[in-house]
Amino acid sequence: MSFYRVVVVGVGYVGLTTAACLASLGHHVVCADIDEAKVAALREGRVSILEPGLTELVAKGLAAGRLEFVVGARAAVGEAEVVFLCLPTPMGAGGAADLSAVEAVIAEVRGLLPPGCVLVTKSTVPVGTAARVTELLGRGDVAVVSNPEFLCEGSAVDDFMHPDRIVVGSDVQHAAERVAALYARVGVPTVLIDAASAEMVKYAANTFLAMKLSYVNAMAELCERLGADIADVAEGMGFDHRIGQSFLRPGPGWGGSCLPKDTHALLRMSEAAGFDFSLLRATIETNEGQRDRVVEKVRAAVDGRLDGARLGLLGLAFKAGTDDLRDSPALAVAHRLREEGAELVAFDPAVPAAVVGVTDDVAVVSDAGQAVKGADAVVVLTEWPEFRKLDWADMAGRMSGRVVVDTRNVLDQDILGLANLSVIGIGR
Ligand SMILES: NC(=O)c1ccc[n+]([C@@H]2O[C@H](COP(=O)([O-])OP(=O)(O)OC[C@H]3O[C@@H](n4cnc5c(N)ncnc54)[C@H](O)[C@@H]3O)[C@@H](O)[C@H]2O)c1
Numbered sequence: 002m003s004f005y006r007v008v009v010v011g012v013g014y015v016g017l018t019t020a021a022c023l024a025s026l027g028h029h030v031v032c033a034d035i036d037e038a039k040v041a042a043l044r045e046g047r048v049s050i051l052e053p054g055l056t057e058l059v060a061k062g063l064a065a066g067r068l069e070f071v072v073g074a075r076a077a078v079g080e081a082e083v084v085f086l087c088l089p090t091p092m093g094a095g096g097a098a099d100l101s102a103v104e105a106v107i108a109e110v111r112g113l114l115p116p117g118c119v120l121v122t123k124s125t126v127p128v129g130t131a132a133r134v135t136e137l138l139g140r141g142d143v144a145v146v147s148n149p150e151f152l153c154e155g156s157a158v159d160d161f162m163h164p165d166r167i168v169v170g171s172d173v174q175h176a177a178e179r180v181a182a183l184y185a186r187v188g189v190p191t192v193l194i195d196a197a198s199a200e201m202v203k204y205a206a207n208t209f210l211a212m213k214l215s216y217v218n219a220m221a222e223l224c225e226r227l228g229a230d231i232a233d234v235a236e237g238m239g240f241d242h243r244i245g246q247s248f249l250r251p252g253p254g255w256g257g258s259c260l261p262k263d264t265h266a267l268l269r270m271s272e273a274a275g276f277d278f279s280l281l282r283a284t285i286e287t288n289e290g291q292r293d294r295v296v297e298k299v300r301a302a303v304d305g306r307l308d309g310a311r312l313g314l315l316g317l318a319f320k321a322g323t324d325d326l327r328d329s330p331a332l333a334v335a336h337r338l339r340e341e342g343a344e345l346v347a348f349d350p351a352v353p354a355a356v357v358g359v360t361d362d363v364a365v366v367s368d369a370g371q372a373v374k375g376a377d378a379v380v381v382l383t384e385w386p387e388f389r390k391l392d393w394a395d396m397a398g399r400m401s402g403r404v405v406v407d408t409r410n411v412l413d414q415d416i417l418g419l420a421n422l423s424v425i426g427i428g429r
């Protein structure tokens with residue numbers, strides 16, 4: 002078993018998980034970030050994101066001396082054998098991936114990387130980026146490898162340690178083998194391919210998942226119109242192993258820090274390549290439409306009068322199990338409701354009331370009771386299991402209206418019925 006001196010640049014969801022997990026596998030990992038406050042906190046073992054098991058792994062890595070945190074990539078790379086770039090690649094102008102953080106770090110470290118070092122893009126980057134990075138580096142003695150990451154937020158550590166597969170793409174065989182060797186103890190199939198294909202696997206997987214979700218949301222609409230129940234339909238479909246049960250839950254549209262930006266980025270790549278990827282465009286449009294459809298359900302819940310309606314929102318995060326609000330469908334729906342003149346008070350178990358200002362559209366409170374107090378209608382936007390367990394008789398007593406819009410189909414309709422509340426769900 003070989004252990005390597007690894008550097009991880011960018012310690013957000015992906016970088017910190019990668020660093021802490023690689024340290025737990027026995028490698029020595031130096032983490033670099035430009036955020037000085039984050040580095041200072043991490044040196045003391047304080048992790049600011051909600052990821053089960055991550056704080057414990059960071060503590061173990063620090064205690065074992067296998068995990069270090071420094072400010073800036075420049076200070077980290079001098080003795081590296083493998084450097085992972087885990088930098089943000091947000092949606093840029095026109096929907097394309099913004100590579101400015103990746104380019105800035107390459108400019109910063111290109112003269113400092115030791116000969117024989119391998120530079121790995123773990124960020125999600127457009128097809129062809131490894132080739133471009135090789136050019137920008139201008140170093141014949143440093144190989145570039147694409148190693149896309151497939152973890153989900155809320156289960157990042159578990160996904161990293163028990164992935165379905167590891168994808169390693171490079172046009173330099175020995176570099177690909179070194180990166181694959183880092184994961185030897187994970188013990189799952191490793192797909193060794195060329196760099197462009199590895200970069201495409203990431204987009205292909207995320208856009209496929211988005212397409213599956215848009216499909217199920219469209220199917221939910223049809224179920225409503227034709228008198229079927231999407232939960233039963235999805236279950237019936239999902240038993241076909243070619244389809245599978247996962248990613249078949251309808252909702253207020255898919256969001257988060259990845260699916261929206263990656264679908265747009267692939268659409269831009271397709272356009273640049275002269276290919277009209279109409280299926281992908283429809284996937285994105287269907288998602289926009291889903292958010293509008295939720296607004297119409299809320300409008301119906303307040304007898305058509307959104308202007309001045311007081312709404313209690315349950316959930317702000319883009320899915321349960323995370324505190325991440327990036328591109329959250331809940332915030333997108335809230336924004337539309339606010340534009341129509343509704344007054345919004347929201348509760349999310351992972352979003353402290355102190356984060357008022359994360360969006361100007363909603364007042365954030367610290368419990369569900371406050372959010373629903375005096376509400377003309379309640380809207381469930383994130384599938385936190387806690388919402389199912391609320392005392393709905395008590396909630397009903399606090400509301401002034403009688404309708405709950407459950408955009409995640411998480412509530413027990415019988416319990417709400419006993420509380421004299423009616424539920425508008427999705428696809429039923
Ligand atoms: N979040 C996910 O679930 C996930 C999963 C798979 C892949 N990805 C991809 O991984 C990449 C990172 O995503 P993330 O969610 O971890 O991002 P993030 O925003 O949580 O973290 C990025 C980190 O990079 C740091 N950074 C920015 N510029 C820097 C610089 N010049 N030098 C050093 N540090 C710098 C930031 O301070 C931040 O800590 C993206 O390309 C994303 O698409 C994300």
Ligand SMILES: O=c1ccn([C@@H]2O[C@H](COP(=O)(O)OP(=O)(O)O[C@H]3O[C@H](CO)[C@@H](O)[C@H](O)[C@H]3O)[C@@H](O)[C@H]2O)c(=O)[nH]1
Nearest residue numbers: 150151152153154248249250252255256257259260319320
């Ligand atoms: O049945 C489902 C499953 C998901 N969602 C929604 O879809 C969005 C994305 O969910 P998920 O994929 O679990 O979130 P992420 O953590 O952003 O993970 C995705 O994006 C990551 C970043 O690229 C990839 O690594 C992961 O493999 C990919 O699943 C969220 O709004 C979910 O609420 C549904 O509405 N119904």
